[in-house]
Amino acid sequence: xxxxxxxxxxxxxxxxxxxxxxxxxxxxxxxxxxxxxxxxxxxxxxxxxxxxxxxxxxxxxxxxxxxxxxxxxxxxxxxxxxxxxxxxxxxxxxxxxxxxxxxxxxxxxxxxxxxxxxxxxxxxxxxxxxxxxxxxxxxxxxxxxxxxxxxxxxxxxxxxxxxxxxxxxxxxxxxxxxxxxxxxxxxxxxxxxxxxxxxxxxxxxxxxxxxxxxxxxxxxxxxxxxxxxxxxxxxxxxxxxxxxxxxxxxxxxxxxxxxxxxxxxxxxxxxxxxxxxxxxxxxxxxxxxxxxxxxxxxxxxxxxxxxxxxxxxxxxxxxxxxxxxxxxxxxxxxxxxxxxxxxxxxxxxxxxxxxxxxxxxxxxxxxxxxxxxxxxxxxxxxxxxxxxxxxxxxxxxxxxxxxxxxxxxxxxxxxxxxxxxxxxxxxxxxxxxxxxxxxxxxxxxxxxxxxxxxxxxxxxxxxxxxxxxxxxxxxxxxxxxxxxxxxxxxxxxxxxxxxxxxxxxxxxxxxxxxxxxxxxxxxxxxxxxxxxxxxxxxxxxxxxxxxxxxxxxxxxxxxxxxxxxxxxxxxxxxxxxxxxxxxxxxxxxxxxxxxxxxxxxxxxxxxxxxxxxxxxxxxxxxxxxxxxxxxxxxxxxxxxxxxxxxxxxxxxxxxxxxxxxxxxxxxxxxxxxxxxxxxxxx
Numbered sequence: 001x002x003x004x005x006x007x008x009x010x011x012x013x014x015x016x017x018x019x020x021x022x023x024x025x026x027x028x029x030x031x032x033x034x035x036x037x038x039x040x041x042x043x044x045x046x047x048x049x050x051x052x053x054x055x056x057x058x059x060x061x062x063x064x065x066x067x068x069x070x071x072x073x074x075x076x077x078x079x080x081x082x083x084x085x086x087x088x089x090x091x092x093x094x095x096x097x098x099x100x101x102x103x104x105x106x107x108x109x110x111x112x113x114x115x116x117x118x119x120x121x122x123x124x125x126x127x128x129x130x131x132x133x134x135x136x137x138x139x140x141x142x143x144x145x146x147x148x149x150x151x152x153x154x155x156x157x158x159x160x161x162x163x164x165x166x167x168x169x170x171x172x173x174x175x176x177x178x179x180x181x182x183x184x185x186x187x188x189x190x191x192x193x194x195x196x197x198x199x200x201x202x203x204x205x206x207x208x209x210x211x212x213x214x215x216x217x218x219x220x221x222x223x224x225x226x227x228x229x230x231x232x233x234x235x236x237x238x239x240x241x242x243x244x245x246x247x248x249x250x251x252x253x254x255x256x257x258x259x260x261x262x263x264x265x266x267x268x269x270x271x272x273x274x275x276x277x278x279x280x281x282x283x284x285x286x287x288x289x290x291x292x293x294x295x296x297x298x299x300x301x302x303x304x305x306x307x308x309x310x311x312x313x314x315x316x317x318x319x320x321x322x323x324x325x326x327x328x329x330x331x332x333x334x335x336x337x338x339x340x341x342x343x344x345x346x347x348x349x350x351x352x353x354x355x356x357x358x359x360x361x362x363x364x365x366x367x368x369x370x371x372x373x374x375x376x377x378x379x380x381x382x383x384x385x386x387x388x389x390x391x392x393x394x395x396x397x398x399x400x401x402x403x404x405x406x407x408x409x410x411x412x413x414x415x416x417x418x419x420x421x422x423x424x425x426x427x428x429x430x431x432x433x434x435x436x437x438x439x440x441x442x443x444x445x446x447x448x449x450x451x452x453x454x455x456x457x458x459x460x461x462x463x464x465x466x467x468x469x470x471x472x473x474x475x476x477x478x479x480x481x482x483x484x485x486x487x488x489x490x491x492x493x494x495x496x497x498x499x500x501x502x503x504x505x506x507x508x509x510x511x512x513x514x515x516x517x518x519x520x521x522x523x524x525x526x527x528x529x530x531x532x533x534x535x536x537x538x539x540x541x542x543x544x545x546x547x548x549x550x551x552x553x554x555x556x557x558x559x560x561x562x563x564x565x566x567x568x569x570x571x572x573x574x575x576x577x578x579x580x581x582x583x584x585x586x587x588x589x590x591x592x593x594x595x596x597x598x599x600x601x602x603x604x605x606x607x608x609x610x611x612x613x614x615x616x617x618x619x620x621x622x623x624x625x626x627x628x629x630x631x632x633x634x635x636x637x638x639x640x641x642x643x644x645x646x647x648x649x650x651x652x653x654x655x656x657x658x659x660x661x662x663x664x665x666x667x668x669x670x671x672x673x674x675x676x677x678x679x680x681x682x
Contacts, residue, residue, distance in 0.1 A: 338359055416440070
């Protein structure tokens with residue numbers, strides 16, 4: 001009996017040990033499903049991720065397995081975030097040879113700003129089936145290394161990109177800064193060519209890398225930005241110059257240029273913006289007595305525009321304490337004509353300054369003609385809006401500056417329309433010969449009021465032919481072309497078809513010129529006048545792209561036959577004809593048209609042409625070198641220097657070289673425009 005009791009107790013003890021062992025194994029199995037405890041400490045190396053993440057991976061005990069080809073979905077998503085972050089930050093994605101290194105979660109990372117960047121949160125990982133919702137925190141990638149950006153060179157600032165008329169970021173490519181610093185200050189603007197003036201404006205406004213400054217070159221004494229702003233002022237582009245100056249620190253512009261720009265802007269639509277900055281500019285740059293006086297004038301203009309007459313009077317009193325300043329034209333004009341309301345202007349108003357012009361605008365008095373004769377381009381837009389004692393002086397200035405591209409078509413039209421002739425003058429404009437700017441102002445009104453198309457075109461062509469050659473191809477010609485825009489080409493207007501072809505070719509509207517040219521060619525066989533006109537303007541049609549490659553070889557021969565007809569026993573007529581034909585062929589060759597040897601043989605002669613000014617051979621050779629090397633900005637600067645400010649300043653051969661240089665640096669449209677300018681001049 002005792003033996004049976006002992007045997008029963010032993011059985012119960014063995015069963016208890018078995019149950020205890022099974023419970024321990026069950027707890028171990030349950031524990032394997034739980035994530036490892038998150039620990040604060042150094043980063044751990046994760047195994048390489050499997051590229052196939054389309055299916056949930058099988059269960060793996062993290063404590064028993066060191067490496068595996070399968071990973072959990074949350075681990076896969078973590079890797080995707082890391083790789084995407086590294087692509088955005090410029091770091092290479094992990095390769096098969098390098099394991100992914102993860103950092104502690106953001107909550108456990110150091111609290112310093114450099115170590116805790118504002119990074120986007122990774123997307124939530126999808127849960128695998130039959131797994132608990134509790135997952136380990138997603139490790140974040142390493143912070144991006146931050147470094148200061150290189151400062152932007154202020155010399156590169158510009159308003160025009162290549163898509164908006166700029167000449168390209170490499171316009172100064174391979175050009176020495178030393179050369180630019182020597183050429184730019186001596187360029188006289190505006191030049192004699194409207195096309196080159198437009199190129200200069202675009203050059204100064206282009207966003208582009210600065211010219212090359214060699215280590216051996218001396219450091220420039222002034223910034224390129226100052227030179228560009230001066231060039232824009234000389235071209236009358238005041239608003240654009242002011243806008244460009246706002247892109248850079250004022251300290252990058254020399255004090256004199258900045259003051260001249262601010263003064264010129266006082267008579268522009270930007271005057272309010274300028275006046276807001278005058279006090280700070282005055283404090284920074286009005287340190288010397290003379291500069292302080294000029295800045296004081298600008299401040300008085302701003303106060304006057306704001307209606308602050310008490311402050312103006314106080315400022316004038318301070319200025320008049322200086323005896324020299326009290327006799328200044330500005331002080332006299334302000335005291336007598338603005339605050340004193342006198343109607344007689346001082347006798348000596350030249351040389352005209354922008355601050356003086358601003359006072360003259362406030363006075364509303366008619367200005368003497370001498371102010372319009374040699375006005376600086378920066379003041380021309382303001383002067384055309386003033387009242388003149390002689391309207392011919394104001395309109396002459398408007399036409400002259402429009403022909404150089406300083407005034408736009410709309411500004412010139414405004415100047416014409418601001419002239420108010422009497423009704424008798426308007427009525428007589430249709431019957432009298434148009435020769436002066438005042439005549440043309442009246443003629444425009446008559447053209448606008450004319451209802452008969454053929455008569456309207458006659459008047460328009462008479463207007464065009466009364467202009468100087470340079471004016472015909474500028475804004476004045478474009479105004480006339482716009483007035484006739486609603487007249488459709490048809491056979492009813494055969495008589496004026498050649499003239500209309502020329503009008504639209506010079507206005508830069510080849511599509512309309514082509515339509516009229518077709519009518520003129522059709523009627524030329526039965527109308528000698530139209531045929532003669534077509535032969536005369538044929539070179540212009542070539543340079544406007546209106547002559548096909550197939551027609552060109554035959555037509556150039558016909559044009560030479562019609563041009564070289566001779567006449568007279570002394571040979572002067574034939575010499576003049578050869579001179580004209582030879583210059584035309586030179587222009588064709590520079591513009592990349594083929595000239596047959598027979599053509600050269602017919603125009604070559606031993607007699608020299610008229611004496612012309614001799615350009616600098618160094619500048620001319622430098623132009624050729626820059627053109628062959630593709631140095632676009634340097635070609636524009638040298639072209640402006642060689643062209644001069646008046647049509648007679650440059651020999652014809654130099655102008656031809658400029659046409660060729662523009663073509664070689666890829667400015668083909670500008671090359672054609674300049675070639676048309678020269679052709680009209682012939």
